[in-house]
Amino acid sequence: MAQGRFVVYLRVSTQKQGRSGLGLEAQQRAVTDYLNGGAWSVAAEFTEIESGKSDTNRPQLQRAIQACRVYGARLLIAKFDRLSRDAHFLLGLEKAGIEFVATDNPHANRLTVGIMALVADEERRAISARTKAALAAAKARGVKLGGDRGATLSTEAKAKGVAALKARADSRAADLAPIVADLRASGATSLRSLAAGLNRAGIAPPRGTTWSPMAVSRTLARIDTLSSPSPRHRAA
Template sequence: MADGKWISYLRVSTDRQGKSGLGIEAQRNSVSEYLNGGEWSLVKEYVEIESGKRTDRPMLAEAIKACRAHKARLVIAKLDRLSRDAHFLLGLEKAGIDFVAADMPNANRLTVGIMAMVAEEERRMISKRTKDALAAAKRRGKKLGGDRGVVPTKRARALAADALKARADSRAADIAPIVAELQAAGRLSLRDIAKGLNEAGIPTARGQGKWSAIQVRRVMARM
């Protein structure tokens, strides 16, 4: 049973299909049937007319941004509406969102499960290599261990700062389309935009509290 927030993504392969509505309505019905029941809300629907052989689909990119902004899940009618390329499907995990195909609800869990197994194997191999290296160092007479109160180097601090900045910039990029919609609707002040974000249920960066004018100003400065 579906619950929470959802973003739907519908795709057809040709302009002719898009103009006639062929395929779109069937996909929309499949999504509706999957979401039927439970406590859920469909935040927005994205429709794209594009070939499945391409992965640079702007509407899908917008749908992914909306999922991150609303902390919602992506729902599609059929698995092949995204891509027949397994590598591209795995890329959704890197996008930081979860997705479900109405015709194959367990596909997402299967994909994530495969990735988890691969990651677990990699962690096991890293652990084994680390232990082997430590054992070899010990045999060479090298003293292991050291000061636990290590002070981060200047480079380490710079890298950490860059990572935080990149995360904040990415969040601002996800919210930018929503802010643009609010401004187009006449909400121009920082306070009005903050109110609009709160009304739309957009979580703050930390996922706690409500948007304020100061927070909106900080985000807009990064756009």
């Protein structure tokens, strides 16, 4: 029985299939059957007409992944092969924290990505064990472990920390950009109406529990910065 929030992703390989709706109808029916019962909601739905051979030229898939991050939802697809046949791409979803469910085999993600993730996890365990052994040996030699012992962050380390925070905020703004655009297209033009729309959608704000006009203003400023050409490009 389905539980939680989902983002639906449908794909057909040809324009003919897209126009006829035959391929999409079958996928929609599979998704409807899967969601028959349970406590669930669909945050967004995306349809792609693109060959499965390419994972880079699939804008609707990228929007669906962004929506999963924004809404904290799982990606729901009708058939496992509608998502991707590339194991590296699927593992990338797992590393990005994107969970997905295929209605024709709800455990497909565990049978594929899960196996690769277990291999990586075993390697992390081995590294952790070696690190602990090295620390234990150092402690046995009398080396003092733990605490900063008066250490201070270098200017370079502080700069890297700031850059990491900025990159995370930029990534979040990029994920929110298409949703904000949709809200504006539907008539939400003021900061207050945009905040209300984001709150209705159940999207978590950067801080606190609800969106405020000020939080929306800061996010819009970051989105504008990301979409603006660089100074070098403007000079050219």
